[in-house]
Amino acid sequence: MSFILNIETATKNCSVSIAEKGKTMVCSELAEEGYSHAEKLHVFIEEVIAKAGITVQDLAAIAVSQGPGSYTGLRIGVSAAKGLCFALNIPLIAVDTLQTLASQANVSDGKIIPMLDARRMEVYSAVFNSDLTIQRATEAQIIDENSFKEYTGKIYFVGDCAEKCKTVLTAENFVFLEDIKYPSAQAMSKISFDKYQKSDTVDVAYFEPYYLKDFIITAPSKKA
Known part of the structure; x- marks a missing residue:
């Protein structure tokens, strides 16, 4: 079976789905102003795997939103996806965040x-x-x-x-279309499966999110 775990964390929406052959089986997501990705992502991953009635060993690949989007959100999603791919020795698929949003x-x-x-x-x-x-x-x-x-x-x-x-x-x-606000892992399912069938994957070790703009850390100003 071609089960793929889809992870979307590029925006305020922390979203995870399990899909089989391009069709979403289950999706858990939450959009919050405070960006709850660090707290929710691994909970959602465990949740969708359990609801789908499978184990992590049944996964054929992991798909992750590649950006553009929130620097922190993308880092959290990509780090989780890489960790799973390394542990399970399965391929990593990068999905264009804006394509996912457009497909909705x-x-x-x-x-x-x-x-x-x-x-x-x-x-x-x-x-x-x-x-x-x-x-x-x-x-x-x-x-x-x-x-x-x-x-x-x-x-x-x-x-x-x-x-x-x-x-x-x-x-x-x-x-x-104001009801379509954030990209969802539910909409990643067909895109990620199409890429999986074409072996359109990325290098787990070297893949980096597409930030589009440089992330700049500004040092705090020194008081006189």
Whole structure:
């Protein structure tokens, strides 16, 4: 059996699923402002494995969200995935976070633009066709009133940026699917299985998340 454990921790949503041949069997997730990934992730992993009625030895691979997203969230997810892959000697699959988010939009036409908040008016975004083929690769961009106007037809926006972007992105063909806020491990199932079938895996030892922007640690200011 091709059981795959999917781990999504790139945003405020800590999400884990077990899938068999690309179909989600069980999913546990929680989105909190305080980022509870460190406390919840391993609990959720144990929970979904138990609910699926399998053991870790039944897993064929581990899939993890590769980013872009939260530095800390991605580190936690990737570290857990690597540890399991090393212990079980199974492959690691990296899944594009924005592709997972885009796949949650059930549309048959137009373009899907997943956006994740990168503070102020900056977002991480990509552009997908309705069949989830990539139209424009992931970028960090500043949103203004001219953003995405080069695309015609219906443009569907998903992600956690609706509140700050819908007052700026006001073209008639723009549609915000506000109920699709965070990527979910449930939506990773088909993507990870397709990659597994193609042996599209990454090196467990050397894989690093796709942060998109450099993570900078700022030293505390010294008082005079």
